[in-house]
Amino acid sequence: MTDATLGERRHLINLAYRLLGTLAEAEDAVQEAYARWYALSEQQQSAIASPGAWLTTVTSRICLDVLGSARVRRERYVGQWIPEPLPDPAADPADRVTLDESVTMAFLVALESMTPAQRVALVLHDVYRYSFAEVAEITGRTPGACRELASSARRRVSASKPPAAPAVRQVEVVRDFKNAWEAQDITALVGLLDPTAIFTADGGGLVATALDPIEGGAQIAQFLIAVATTVPGDFTMLERTVNGRPGLLIQQDGVTSSVYAFDFADDRITRVWAVRNPEKLRSWLRQGVDGVRPGR
Numbered sequence: 001m002t003d004a005t006l007g008e009r010r011h012l013i014n015l016a017y018r019l020l021g022t023l024a025e026a027e028d029a030v031q032e033a034y035a036r037w038y039a040l041s042e043q044q045q046s047a048i049a050s051p052g053a054w055l056t057t058v059t060s061r062i063c064l065d066v067l068g069s070a071r072v073r074r075e076r077y078v079g080q081w082i083p084e085p086l087p088d089p090a091a092d093p094a095d096r097v098t099l100d101e102s103v104t105m106a107f108l109v110a111l112e113s114m115t116p117a118q119r120v121a122l123v124l125h126d127v128y129r130y131s132f133a134e135v136a137e138i139t140g141r142t143p144g145a146c147r148e149l150a151s152s153a154r155r156r157v158s159a160s161k162p163p164a165a166p167a168v169r170q171v172e173v174v175r176d177f178k179n180a181w182e183a184q185d186i187t188a189l190v191g192l193l194d195p196t197a198i199f200t201a202d203g204g205g206l207v208a209t210a211l212d213p214i215e216g217g218a219q220i221a222q223f224l225i226a227v228a229t230t231v232p233g234d235f236t237m238l239e240r241t242v243n244g245r246p247g248l249l250i251q252q253d254g255v256t257s258s259v260y261a262f263d264f265a266d267d268r269i270t271r272v273w274a275v276r277n278p279e280k281l282r283s284w285l286r287q288g289v290d291g292v293r294p295g296r
Contacts, residue, residue, distance in 0.1 A: 078205025193217030
């Protein structure tokens with residue numbers, strides 16, 4: 001395999017993660033694409049004008065197949081399924097995913113509501129700027145059908161995307177949220193949460209957490225206070241970048257136990273996603289401890 005082909009790996013991981021929502025599945029899809037490349041003879045490889053484009057096409061088709069089976073698996077998933085959260089790329093430069101608006105938790109969750117074809121069409125065209133003719137070749141549909149798929153997917157994203165608070169303000173809101181949670185100040189927490197906010201947790205059936213979404217700022221605040229007062233051992237909160245946005249890393253006795261991602265409207269938090277499934281926290285295990293334990 002040429003250096004140029006090897007250099008496609010990061011691009012392919014970026015693409016597959018956006019399509020599948022977990023690094024493990026993304027890495028498996030890319031590995032399968034490279035396996036198919038290796039299976040070609042030298043003559044077949046030489047006949048391919050752009051190995052990178054070939055690998056992108058194959059990876060996208062593999063992801064389409066995985067997404068079809070993933071829908072069935074997620075129907076049997078215990079509790080809510082949330083995409084795998086990613087730390088700041090600086091934390092782990094190996095095979096890292098480039099963070100931008102297309103990898104925020106809000107965007108990835110919106111993708112989960114789409115059909116596999118909508119998801120692939122939107123990501124390939126709107127994020128990676130492939131033409132609809134190229135998307136059509138990858139998906140086996142006509143350019144017009146791909147245009148309609150991307151358009152309907154785009155409407156879903158727009159409908160689920162409230163006006164975002166400025167980045168600096170998001171950092172301040174998360175910091176205030178962390179301080180209020182540490183102080184077990186339920187009034188302050190309610191003030192930071194939108195009255196219609198939704199809290200969703202993902203434990204995968206492997207750890208205890210809320211199985212159903214919690215709706216309403218007051219109800220979420222009460223739940224968070226209960227967590228802080230009932231979790232055994234040292235309970236530490238750290239400010240971290242989660243999928244390119246301000247978030248929180250929670251540790252119990254120095255071990256990563258959950259990652260919190262947020263969405264915002266104006267100066268309030270509208271969505272809280274708490275990922276507790278340990279299989280989705282492997283990339284966070286090397287995160288250091290420098291937070292403050294909340295008072296009891």
